[in-house]
Amino acid sequence: MQSIRRVTLAVTGGIAAYKSCEFVRALKKTGIDVHVAMTEHATAFVGPITFEALTAHPVALTEWTPGGQGTMPHIALNQDCDLLIVMPATANILAKAANGIADDLVSSLILARRQPVLFVPAMNRFMWDNPATQRNVARLKADGALFAGPVCGYQACGDNGAGRMIEPDEVMDLLPGLLTPKSLAGRRVVLTAGPTFEPIDDVRGITNRSSGRQGFEIARAARDAGADVTLIAGPTTLPTPYGIKRINTVTARDMLKAVTQTLDSKGADIFIGVAAVADWRVTNAKEGKIKKIDGCLPELQFEENPDILRTVGERSDVAVKIGFAAEATNLENYARVKCNSKHADLIVGNIAHQALGSDQNDVLFVTPNNAESFGPAEKHVVAEEIIRRAALILNTKETH
Numbered sequence: 114m115q116s117i118r119r120v121t122l123a124v125t126g127g128i129a130a131y132k133s134c135e136f137v138r139a140l141k142k143t144g145i146d147v148h149v150a151m152t153e154h155a156t157a158f159v160g161p162i163t164f165e166a167l168t169a170h171p172v173a174l175t176e177w178t179p180g181g182q183g184t185m186p187h188i189a190l191n192q193d194c195d196l197l198i199v200m201p202a203t204a205n206i207l208a209k210a211a212n213g214i215a216d217d218l219v220s221s222l223i224l225a226r227r228q229p230v231l232f233v234p235a236m237n238r239f240m241w242d243n244p245a246t247q248r249n250v251a252r253l254k255a256d257g258a259l260f261a262g263p264v265c266g267y268q269a270c271g272d273n274g275a276g277r278m279i280e281p282d283e284v285m286d287l288l289p290g291l292l293t294p295k296s297l298a299g300r301r302v303v304l305t306a307g308p309t310f311e312p313i314d315d316v317r318g319i320t321n322r323s324s325g326r327q328g329f330e331i332a333r334a335a336r337d338a339g340a341d342v343t344l345i346a347g348p349t350t351l352p353t354p355y356g357i358k359r360i361n362t363v364t365a366r367d368m369l370k371a372v373t374q375t376l377d378s379k380g381a382d383i384f385i386g387v388a389a390v391a392d393w394r395v396t397n398a399k400e401g402k403i404k405k406i407d408g409c410l411p412e413l414q415f416e417e418n419p420d421i422l423r424t425v426g427e428r429s430d431v432a433v434k435i436g437f438a439a440e441a442t443n444l445e446n447y448a449r450v451k452c453n454s455k456h457a458d459l460i461v462g463n464i465a466h467q468a469l470g471s472d473q474n475d476v477l478f479v480t481p482n483n484a485e486s487f488g489p490a491e492k493h494v495v496a497e498e499i500i501r502r503a504a505l506i507l508n509t510k511e512t513h
């Protein structure tokens with residue numbers, strides 16, 4: 114992941130400009146240096162003083178104020194800058210940028226850039242849907258510009274539809290992986306994450322210990338690599354990462370149904386089973402609540418749950434299958450047995466009690482004939498490595 118240390122934020126004239134203030138604060142909190150340029154229209158919505166106070170730098174408003182080292186602002190603001198973000202990006206600035214028009218500071222800044230540019234559009238839905246805007250967006254994307262949003266939703270003008278700017282925290286979620294090479298562009302990734310929950314009655318149940326964090330990080334890493342991602346989650350309170358389709362499930366059977374339906378309807382290039390699926394379910398679960406009667410213990414009967422990874426492993430229409438193995442001992446042996454019995458291309462093994470509740474993971478990548486350790490590393494770093502290996506396996510399979 115390429116780290117972002119300095120950002121130039123170009124603010125154009127839309128009501129969503131006020132959200133850019135919150136965005137600057139979030140950037141600053143992560144240690145990113147921010148310089149702001151504004152169009153004249155943007156200053157009608159937010160005063161430059163606000164951005165000056167938030168960034169501790171003067172705000173550039175015209176091309177004519179002298180910049181650093183004798184250069185003009187549209188040149189100076191592009192120097193030593195890792196990313197140019199246009200937020201909010203109006204239909205007007207997209208039209209100018211798509212056509213190379215440079216008739217004010219912000220459009221000149223975009224034309225004179227050397228670093229990647231991210232547009233975060235915000236406009237009325239009819240402006241967004243207009244073929245002219247769609248043409249401009251397609252042109253900018255073809256030229257390598259990055260886009261985040263817009264989404265459908267309530268708009269300041271009272272309309273409801275596509276054109277609403279995505280939230281600053283969603284842009285923050287995208288930022289770390291924005292410059293990641295798009296090794297999975299045009300690919301589909303389906304993954305399971307979190308625990309499952311098998312009811313005993315309406316208030317009790319059995320589950321596995323799993324926060325879902327490693328799975329959610331893998332979903333993010335797949336998204337950052339350019340994949341279309343469906344995340345099938347068990348019960349977890351983790352927020353859905355931006356740009357990922359999430360399907361919530363409770364039991365192992367629900368989870369298998371969601372996986373099968375997703376694979377049948379949309380297909381997938383890569384399946385990753387990260388979920389800690391409960392191995393058994395209670396066959397005599399009760400409606401309501403089993404009352405505690407002193408001296409009497411409920412007699413629970415169990416049945417084995419379906420194995421989701423093995424079920425997908427047997428499908429020939431999913432090219433790459435990856436699973437996990439959380440073990441207490443004998444990691445390599447058990448992981449290899451799982452790799453073979455579940456027809457997986459790769460098993461990511463870890464010692465269960467070390468990974469649970471930790472920000473880090475220490476893993477062993479096990480294939481039918483190899484084992485390689487990785488870590489300890491932050492869960493997002495492990496996630497990026499898993500996606501790197503998944504893309505490699507996919508490419509190898511396709512070229513043979």
Ligand code: CTP
Pocket residue numbers: 305365386387388389390391392418419420421422423435436437438439440451
């Ligand atoms: N898995 C699954 N469905 C199950 C059980 C496990 O899809 N019913 C998947 C997990 O998502 C993981 C892999 O299989 O990718 C291994 O899970 P794990 O719980 O470590 O192994 P089990 O097969 O349940 O075997 P054991 O509990 O005996 O270790």
